[in-house]
Amino acid sequence: MARIRTIKPEAFASESLAEVGVHAERTFFGLLTQVDDHGRFRDQPAVIAGLLWSLRPEHGAIGVEDDLTQLAEAGLICRYEAGDGKRYLHIVTFRRHQKVNRPSGSRCPACSLHPAASGQGDLKAVRAQGELRESSQTTHGDSGEAVVTHETAGQRGLDESSVSPHGGSGESSVISHCPDLGPRNVDLGSPPSGGAAAPAPEAVSTQQLIGEYAASCAHRPPNGVLGHLGREVVKLLAEGIAPEHIRAGLARHRAKGLHPSTLPSLVHEAMNATGSTSDLMRPESANTVRGHRAWANPVDPAAAYAEEL
Structure with a gap:
């Protein structure tokens, strides 16, 4: 559902927007009207093209994909894959520039790499999870009451949210698509190179x-x-x-x-x-038929062709 958003005058003098093309800039302003109250939307270039460029058929899904790539490289949006296997995006500075009164809930999962951009409700959930983890390590004050350090719990929740969501021992390389955080090449498949003499593995990005x-x-x-x-x-x-x-x-x-x-x-x-088609031949398809020999009109045919006859 489209929404009315605010565009500040200084947006047209933004150095980040100046790094992208005019089409990408127009797509960015259009995304402001399509994202939910937390700045999130499905990462579907064809759908976005239909919503924002329906009267400009020359700029289709391929053009919008190019726009989203430029916006991600400039750090204006973050493209990520959630646990449901679907791709999403969110505007990184949405909470900074958009003041939403009574924001509605979001149907799009939050980006774990940008917890501050996910909204206050998501931050409260992160802090609550951290407090539950810290509740087993309570200390007792002078009055004998259990005391939980909420600051430590909140910090732990934020620290854990910075772990890449694409973990797993079966993956060999995980690359973050968030330009403002820089590329992250994590080799999860190789064994740890312990010892001072162990050479550092060469990572190919x-x-x-x-x-x-x-x-x-x-x-x-x-x-x-x-x-x-x-x-x-x-x-x-x-x-x-x-x-x-x-x-x-x-x-x-x-x-x-x-x-x-x-x-x-x-x-x-x-x-x-395979390097040769001979590997694809069945063993029983070898040369079992004697090669053709032209009729030579012998004097004694029975003696000349005794084997064939």
Whole structure:
């Protein structure tokens, strides 16, 4: 449901907005009217294009995807995936610039990387969880009453909320999409490198792989294509796919010029394709038939073709 929002005059002199294109700036102002009272909305470029650009068909879902990528790189929005497997976004500075009287509840899960931008209600829930955890470690004052340090509980709740939500021992690399927090490359799949003599593992980021892909192209691909490829690379790294296999898949994608969603299939092809078609032949399909020999019109046919006869 669209809402009436406030745009401050200094927004048109914002250095952050000046980093993005005019289309991205218009999409940002349009998002202000579509997000809920906590600044959240579903990350669906096609739906956003229909809401904000319905009378501008030349700027469709691919253009909106480019807009959202620019806004995320400028730190104006944060794109994240919640526990339900769906993608969401929220305006990072929404609570700072929008004063909502009696905000309604949100149907979108909060972003754990920006607890301060999630609204007062979510902060109270975080503090309450921290107080429950601290309640088992109470101290007794002079009067004998149990005393709980609420400041420590609140700080613990905020500290725990800063942990990346994409945890799990099966993931090899987790990359934060929030530019203002900086890139986070966490290698969760490799064992800890203990000891002073242990070499530090070399981490390959999504930005590095996409940068190599763009540099090897004759012309720089559109930002929408690079953004889609970046999301596919993030998923592949999270599955533990080796960077050299991803590079090989990107090289095949560049040569064939296919849709970015085909990158996993190309990586699979690079990982498991056989080098020769002879490996695909069944053992029983070997040469069991004697080669053809032209009729030679022998004097004694029975003696010449005794084996065949």
